[in-house]
Amino acid sequence: MVTIQETELKDGIRSAIDRSKNFNRPILVSEVHKIDIINPLSFFYAGRKLFRGERFYWKDPSDKTIIIGLGKMMQIQSDQSTDRFFHVEREWEQFLEDAIIPDNHNIHGVGPTIFGGFSFDPLKPRTKLWSKFSHSLFHLPKYMLSIMEGQAYLTTNIVCTKNDDESLADKIMNERTELLTQVVKPTFEKWNLPFKIEEINPEPWKHSVEKLVKDLQEGSLKKVVLARELRLIFNQSIKVEQVLHHLLNEQKESFVFAFESNGDCFIGASPERLVKKDGEKLFSTCLAGSIARGASKEEDQHLGAQLLTDQKNLNEHQFVVDMIKSEMDAFCSEINIPKEPKLMKMRYIQHLYTPVSGISKADTSLLKVVEHLHPTPALGGMPKNEAIEKIREVEELDRGFYAAPIGWLDKFGSGEFAVAIRSGLIQGNEASLFAGCGIVENSDAESEFLETRIKFRPMLNALGGNINE
Numbered sequence: 001m002v003t004i005q006e007t008e009l010k011d012g013i014r015s016a017i018d019r020s021k022n023f024n025r026p027i028l029v030s031e032v033h034k035i036d037i038i039n040p041l042s043f044f045y046a047g048r049k050l051f052r053g054e055r056f057y058w059k060d061p062s063d064k065t066i067i068i069g070l071g072k073m074m075q076i077q078s079d080q081s082t083d084r085f086f087h088v089e090r091e092w093e094q095f096l097e098d099a100i101i102p103d104n105h106n107i108h109g110v111g112p113t114i115f116g117g118f119s120f121d122p123l124k125p126r127t128k129l130w131s132k133f134s135h136s137l138f139h140l141p142k143y144m145l146s147i148m149e150g151q152a153y154l155t156t157n158i159v160c161t162k163n164d165d166e167s168l169a170d171k172i173m174n175e176r177t178e179l180l181t182q183v184v185k186p187t188f189e190k191w192n193l194p195f196k197i198e199e200i201n202p203e204p205w206k207h208s209v210e211k212l213v214k215d216l217q218e219g220s221l222k223k224v225v226l227a228r229e230l231r232l233i234f235n236q237s238i239k240v241e242q243v244l245h246h247l248l249n250e251q252k253e254s255f256v257f258a259f260e261s262n263g264d265c266f267i268g269a270s271p272e273r274l275v276k277k278d279g280e281k282l283f284s285t286c287l288a289g290s291i292a293r294g295a296s297k298e299e300d301q302h303l304g305a306q307l308l309t310d311q312k313n314l315n316e317h318q319f320v321v322d323m324i325k326s327e328m329d330a331f332c333s334e335i336n337i338p339k340e341p342k343l344m345k346m347r348y349i350q351h352l353y354t355p356v357s358g359i360s361k362a363d364t365s366l367l368k369v370v371e372h373l374h375p376t377p378a379l380g381g382m383p384k385n386e387a388i389e390k391i392r393e394v395e396e397l398d399r400g401f402y403a404a405p406i407g408w409l410d411k412f413g414s415g416e417f418a419v420a421i422r423s424g425l426i427q428g429n430e431a432s433l434f435a436g437c438g439i440v441e442n443s444d445a446e447s448e449f450l451e452t453r454i455k456f457r458p459m460l461n462a463l464g465g466n467i468n469e
């Protein structure tokens with residue numbers, strides 16, 4: 001068990017209450033403790049009693065950044081469609097302005113950090129499916145475990161108002177001690193399997209791909225990503241911890257994320273970084289073009305070689321490289337993009353992959369880069385706005401947070417956003433899974449359909465289902 005010895009929380013809370021009286025607004029006090037390593041899933045699980053429905057989980061593919069948040073001390077939310085990225089950034093900066101942060105660790109992703117994301121398209125009318133998520137939604141957790149390069153830190157964030165008094169410190173310290181006693185390895189009862197798996201309108205989806213291919217051949221559109229939904233029904237509530245446990249074990253090369261809002265949970269294992277900002281360093285990823293993994297090593301290599309020379313997939317990929325390059329160029333004083341894609345091999349699928357890195361110009365903010373990159377032609381299409389309009393028009397699906405940026409932003413302005421694909425929305429005993437693919441002028445509807453089936457697999461397996469048999 002982790003125990004926290006000394007605490008400056010009392011002093012911090014006292015000053016925050018005073019400051020809150022003077023400024024007449026809530027004031028954050030944020031305290032960081034270096035702690036012994038604890039299992040991140042156990043920490044997430046420990047939050048189920050007090051914070052279920054308000055937790056998040058984040059792990060990057062290298063395992064160097066793991067951040068788990070429990071509770072919601074403050075949220076930034078909005079349904080506005082214009083300036084939504086700027087709005088989040090401004091609110092976050094203003095909120096931090098008068099905060100009390102006696103943290104001398106100065107490590108990215110430690111101390112005050114918000115986690116959340118954006119919907120794919122704020123102009124698409126929201127359906128009941130996504131009623132628990134606004135178009136921009138970020139949470140500042142109450143307790144946050146960060147495991148950065150193998151070192152663990154516990155952040156406690158408390159927002160004080162003028163009506164609070166010093167007894168708040170004792171309450172928090174008791175609650176935190178109680179929480180840390182709950183950090184035990186989750187135990188799962190028998191695997192709970194879905195009793196119904198429904199592919200939503202597969203034939204109409206194929207027809208819309210066929211129709212789109214004609215549009216692509218005849219008009220100015222070059223590429224559009226079309227997605228579809230799979231609906232799973234269970235006879236009892238789905239345990240988010242169990243799904244996470246499976247994703248963490250099976251999708252080690254992915255970003256694994258979970259974001260609970262008002263009880264629903266958006267969860268997934270995405271191979272695709274949108275952008276990472278580490279001080280002045282920027283990183284992005286071009287990922288598009290896909291083929292299955294082989295059953296044997298030889299077949300796998302053969303499929304990989306086929307993908308690397310397949311013109312349809314190379315075209316699909318190149319649109320992404322061109323767009324990301326031109327957007328990143330504007331933000332970087334230096335940029336590095338290999339000329340040829342390589343393979344990224346995930347458990348069930350291989351992709352064409354071109355990494356992008358650069359040094360950002362002064363005053364480049366992470367959310368500004370997110371705004372310019374979202375959606376890349378791996379999720380939207382080319383040209384960007386026409387493709388988004390097309391998706392809005394022809395897709396039956398309410399994408400919500402699927403295919404949109406999800407990630408974290410710290411007090412230094414550093415952070416990382418992945419593209420929330422290979423994902424699903426868990427709602428009690430039901431789950432909606434999402435998968436899409438890049439349609440270009442020589443796409444074949446049946447092959448694209450089969451490609452989405454492969455892309456459902458990470459989430460489907462984590463939920464105990466199968467549609468490939």
Ligand SMILES: C=C(O[C@H]1C=CC=C(C(=O)O)[C@@H]1O)C(=O)O
Pocket residue numbers: 225227272287288289290316351377378379403421422434435436437438455
């Ligand atoms: C849109 C998805 O994947 C994108 C990312 C990689 C490869 C893709 C493709 O080959 O079509 C897609 O552009 C998804 O998984 O739902």
Ligand SMILES: [Mg+2]
Pocket residue numbers: 288289290316437438451
């Ligand atoms: Mg594809």
